[in-house]
Amino acid sequence: MIAPFTPSFYKRLQQLKIRTRRTFVGSRQGSHRSLRKGHGLEFADFRAYAAGDDFRHIDWGVLARTDRMYVREFREEQDLNVVVLLDTSASMGFPEHQQKFELARSLALALGYVALTDGDTVTFSLLGRLNSPRFVGPRAIARAQRILGEATPGGSFDLLTETRAAIARQRIPGKCFFISDFLGDLDGIFATFDYLRSKNFEIVALQVLAPSELTLELDATCLVVDAESGREVELSLDGSSAKEYAIKLADHIERLEQFANRSGIDHLLIPSNQTVDEVVLSRLPEAGILK
Amino acid sequence: MPGILSTLSFAQPLAFAGALLIPLLVLAYLKKRQRKTRVVSSVVILEQLAKRRVTRRRFRPPLRFFLELLALIALIGAASLPWYRDTSERVALVLDTSMSMRTRNDSLAPQPTRFAEAIETANRWLDQQSSSTRISLFQSSPRLTALGAKDLSPTAAKTVLSGADAGIGTDSLDTALTELAESGDYVRVVAITDRTVRYFGDPPRSAADDSQDTTILDAQPVGQPRPNLYLAGLRFSESLDYVGQRTVIADVGLSGSEPVVAQLELFELGEDKHVTPRSIAKGRVTAQPNSSVEAELLLPPGRSPDLLYKVELSAAEDALATNALLDDDAGWIGDGNSAENLILLVSATGGQNSLGLKRLPGAEIVVVSPREYAVLRDEELARFTLLLFHRTAPAKLPPTPALLILPPEQNPHFPVLTDAQTPRITSWAGDHPITSYLRVPLLTPSQGAIFSVPPWAQSVVNAEPGCVLAAGETQGVRYAAVGFELLPFEGAKTPVTSILTLNLIAWLSGGGELTQNSLNAGGIRLEGGRRWVIRTPAHETVEVEVPAGKTEIFQAGAPGPYRLAGFAHGTPGKEQVRKVVTVNNFAPEESSTFVPMELSLPHMVEHGRLPSAGENPLWGYLLAVALLLLVGEYLWFLLRPVPEALGV
Numbered sequence: 001m002i003a004p005f006t007p008s009f010y011k012r013l014q015q016l017k018i019r020t021r022r023t024f025v026g027s028r029q030g031s032h033r034s035l036r037k038g039h040g041l042e043f044a045d046f047r048a049y050a051a052g053d054d055f056r057h058i059d060w061g062v063l064a065r066t067d068r069m070y071v072r073e074f075r076e077e078q079d080l081n082v083v084v085l086l087d088t089s090a091s092m093g094f095p096e097h098q099q100k101f102e103l104a105r106s107l108a109l110a111l112g113y114v115a116l117t118d119g120d121t122v123t124f125s126l127l128g129r130l131n132s133p134r135f136v137g138p139r140a141i142a143r144a145q146r147i148l149g150e151a152t153p154g155g156s157f158d159l160l161t162e163t164r165a166a167i168a169r170q171r172i173p174g175k176c177f178f179i180s181d182f183l184g185d186l187d188g189i190f191a192t193f194d195y196l197r198s199k200n201f202e203i204v205a206l207q208v209l210a211p212s213e214l215t216l217e218l219d220a221t222c223l224v225v226d227a228e229s230g231r232e233v234e235l236s237l238d239g240s241s242a243k244e245y246a247i248k249l250a251d252h253i254e255r256l257e258q259f260a261n262r263s264g265i266d267h268l269l270i271p272s273n274q275t276v277d278e279v280v281l282s283r284l285p286e287a288g289i290l291k
Numbered sequence: 292m293p294g295i296l297s298t299l300s301f302a303q304p305l306a307f308a309g310a311l312l313i314p315l316l317v318l319a320y321l322k323k324r325q326r327k328t329r330v331v332s333s334v335v336i337l338e339q340l341a342k343r344r345v346t347r348r349r350f351r352p353p354l355r356f357f358l359e360l361l362a363l364i365a366l367i368g369a370a371s372l373p374w375y376r377d378t379s380e381r382v383a384l385v386l387d388t389s390m391s392m393r394t395r396n397d398s399l400a401p402q403p404t405r406f407a408e409a410i411e412t413a414n415r416w417l418d419q420q421s422s423s424t425r426i427s428l429f430q431s432s433p434r435l436t437a438l439g440a441k442d443l444s445p446t447a448a449k450t451v452l453s454g455a456d457a458g459i460g461t462d463s464l465d466t467a468l469t470e471l472a473e474s475g476d477y478v479r480v481v482a483i484t485d486r487t488v489r490y491f492g493d494p495p496r497s498a499a500d501d502s503q504d505t506t507i508l509d510a511q512p513v514g515q516p517r518p519n520l521y522l523a524g525l526r527f528s529e530s531l532d533y534v535g536q537r538t539v540i541a542d543v544g545l546s547g548s549e550p551v552v553a554q555l556e557l558f559e560l561g562e563d564k565h566v567t568p569r570s571i572a573k574g575r576v577t578a579q580p581n582s583s584v585e586a587e588l589l590l591p592p593g594r595s596p597d598l599l600y601k602v603e604l605s606a607a608e609d610a611l612a613t614n615a616l617l618d619d620d621a622g623w624i625g626d627g628n629s630a631e632n633l634i635l636l637v638s639a640t641g642g643q644n645s646l647g648l649k650r651l652p653g654a655e656i657v658v659v660s661p662r663e664y665a666v667l668r669d670e671e672l673a674r675f676t677l678l679l680f681h682r683t684a685p686a687k688l689p690p691t692p693a694l695l696i697l698p699p700e701q702n703p704h705f706p707v708l709t710d711a712q713t714p715r716i717t718s719w720a721g722d723h724p725i726t727s728y729l730r731v732p733l734l735t736p737s738q739g740a741i742f743s744v745p746p747w748a749q750s751v752v753n754a755e756p757g758c759v760l761a762a763g764e765t766q767g768v769r770y771a772a773v774g775f776e777l778l779p780f781e782g783a784k785t786p787v788t789s790i791l792t793l794n795l796i797a798w799l800s801g802g803g804e805l806t807q808n809s810l811n812a813g814g815i816r817l818e819g820g821r822r823w824v825i826r827t828p829a830h831e832t833v834e835v836e837v838p839a840g841k842t843e844i845f846q847a848g849a850p851g852p853y854r855l856a857g858f859a860h861g862t863p864g865k866e867q868v869r870k871v872v873t874v875n876n877f878a879p880e881e882s883s884t885f886v887p888m889e890l891s892l893p894h895m896v897e898h899g900r901l902p903s904a905g906e907n908p909l910w911g912y913l914l915a916v917a918l919l920l921l922v923g924e925y926l927w928f929l930l931r932p933v934p935e936a937l938g939v
Binding site: 090091092093094095100181183184185210213218221222223224225226227228229231232233235237241244245248249252 | 327328329330331332333334335336337338339340
């Protein structure tokens with residue numbers, strides 16, 4: 001179950017809006033600038049009159065000066081197709097009691113609500129589990145909450161395959177929020193991002209990590225088991241291991257970040273001991289992901 | 292160190308079984324060292340660290356293991372209750388400083404008195420002690436008092452002894468020795484005395500028993516039997532030969548084997564110190580061995596009742612051979628002075644039985660009801676020499692010597708039994724047949740003796756069969772409780788009170804007899820809230836400031852008249868109280884210098900099994916070490932730096 005948001009938090013979310021760098025074609029009228037020209041308030045261009053054009057769009061001033069008929073075109077404002085990809089693999093459930101998955105799905109819900117209140121279309125994709133229908137309108141948040149609340153982390157899957165399956169249902173591109181710990185093989189992660197980019201999605205990668213993953217907190221001698229692959233590694237740690245771990249982890253995150261920068265992906269590292277309020281109301285706007 | 296180890300003992304050696312916990316602690320750390328399995332979200336990062344794997348490692352316990360091991364060892368040690376016995380002997384040396392020790396020896400040089408002989412004996416005895424022996428010196432008279440500091444070396448003890456001197460009072464040596472022996476503080480208690488020493492504790496153990504829980508009670512005798520003339524008492528009387536004239540009756544005693552002719556001289560002292568004593572009468576009497584004879588000295592007519600008189604006694608011939616002690620040859624008597632002894636009678640019957648007491652010379656009786664007594668504070672009670680509870684009993688033991696008179700119908704039990712803390716009868720003031728009959732060693736209230744009245748005592752003691760008597764001393768204060776009527780008074784022709792009552796009162800008040808204007812070699816009671824100026828018989832002036840609410844005792848160092856003037860605080864120069872107290876040396880047991888010593892010592896006195904002052908417990912230190920280690924461990928691991936985290 002997701003901890004219910006407070007009314008004041010909902011009100012704050014209603015004031016937020018998803019920011020995009022690019023312009024997308026929407027499926028219906030909305031609040032985002034669209035590539036599609038037609039009815040709208042924002043002037044886009046002139047073009048020569050063609051049979052069938054609405055007389056009301058003929059620029060009579062140009063006709064009077066040049067004796068040629070031109071019609072004015074307007075940029076339409078359409079909705080944004082928002083896809084929230086939530087990693088539900090077993091790795092999101094470890095380490096136990098550190099609220100990694102809880103924060104991840106709360107973030108998904110909060111982002112979904114921001115989009116729905118702005119008139120956007122939202123699809124929640126619980127990777128390896130299910131894909132929700134396309135939600136429209138704020139009232140759909142209750143169903144979204146139920147779907148997300150019933151999700152539990154577990155199992156193992158190929159990230160690219162599951163992402164392909166989720167995106168296959170999307171007819172138009174849009175904004176994709178990818179929430180995961182991104183602690184797997186980086187090549188696989190990069191391939192997934194590349195696939196999303198190939199589908200013209202603007203990607204935001206939210207990397208949720210537990211404090212005990214940011215800092216090495218293990219016994220001197222222990223056998224660690226990968227929650228997904230079941231791979232076992234025997235560790236013998238000493239005094240310098242903590243520092244070494246910090247360097248390796250920093251390197252992993254830096255490579256992810258470098259790829260993100262090259263590919264126009266927004267990447268944000270979120271410790272799971274931060275609250276959803278703190279992340280959504282403060283960190284995401286600061287990073288330019290919400291406005 | 293080996294010496295300490297040889298004296299180390301453990302009260303609970305079974306606690307060493309706790310050492311089995313040590314392997315458990317090691318096992319716990321070994322188990323902790325064993326590999327644990329932890330599921331993590333991903334091993335992508337961690338497997339890069341695993342390349343540093345060590346194939347086999349030695350058991351290298353962390354610092355906290357050693358801290359916990361030491362704490363565990365300390366706790367086991369503390370649980371075994373270790374203690375070590377101080378091997379240096381603690382010895383109490385009790386010096387008899389009563390008046391009899393001033394008895395002159397036959398050959399005056401080099402030891403003129405028994406006390407000088409006692410000092411020499413003590414020094415000789417101290418020379419035989421090892422330097423590690425710790426000596427505590429005590430003097431026996433007038434009460435057991437420490438001389439110098441405790442635990443002196445033999446050399447330091449000799450220095451202290453050089454300043455000691457015999458007094459003029461009596462003592463309670465038996466009490467002192469018994470209490471010291473049973474305290475368990477000393478391995479040996481040695482008395483240097485000229486008198487028979489009795490032990491009133493448990494039956495003595497065999498001297499061959501060298502158990503560590505016993506104290507050896509020993510005595511070093513000094514002095515040889517010497518004949519002595521002494522004054523046993525003085526009193527005024529009407530002359531039988533000259534109508535209307537008064538005489539001074541002197542009781543002359545003789546401790547010896549042959550009759551001795553004694554000379555007596557009566558002096559008039561006058562009211563002021565500057566008046567030279569003037570001889571006004573002389574007499575002669577033949578003293579009989581071990582008894583007393585009365586000598587009558589006629590007072591000239593028309594003498595003021597406020598005058599003081601002195602009687603001097605001397606042997607008619609060969610003074611050194613017939614009169615070994617000079618301090619008991621003079622007595623003082625006066626008239627018209629106030630009484631010195633305040634007695635508080637707490638009576639449930641209104642004090643009608645106190646008529647006899649009120650006729651006692653030298654005693655002033657204050658009668659209160661139990662209800663009035665209940666509101667009196669301890670400071671107010673300290674004004675009284677003695678408390679008498681007649682057919683009533685206090686809720687708690689009073690701070691002043693007390694006699695409880697509880698006849699059977701009022702006396703189902705003694706209400707103060709628990710407070711009395713098992714006091715014991717250890718000595719009695721005199722050898723009257725009744726008190727001889729009542730001398731019950733080790734009589735405790737819980738074991739009260741059944742008082743069966745002998746036929747010859749029924750005329751003076753209104754007792755009923757089955758009454759209980761208990762008496763004793765606790766923390767220096769004496770108490771007695773009797774289960775029969777002690778204050779019968781049936782008119783002017785009967786004795787004011789029984790000899791038993793007088794003896795009990797004398798014993799309770801510490802040996803001082805209640806005689807008119809006279810104290811028997813005791814202390815002079817000084818009431819609080821006054822500055823007292825005391826003029827001694829040697830014409831020295833002593834000032835004593837006594838705070839309000841307290842009472843002090845001025846110890847009379849020599850017999851004779853003491854003139855006292857008490858000034859109230861804040862009004863200098865204005866006298867409030869003026870009185871004369873004569874101090875006499877009427878102590879037949881001290882004057883009986885011809886009685887040969889009877890030594891029933893040494894005794895082996897068993898005392899408690901708990902570690903005494905010579906046994907030093909160690910478990911407290913071990914416990915403290917264990918706690919320090921555990922607290923140190925806790926603080927160390929609480930405050931240690933945490934591994935550096937990634938900045939987010």
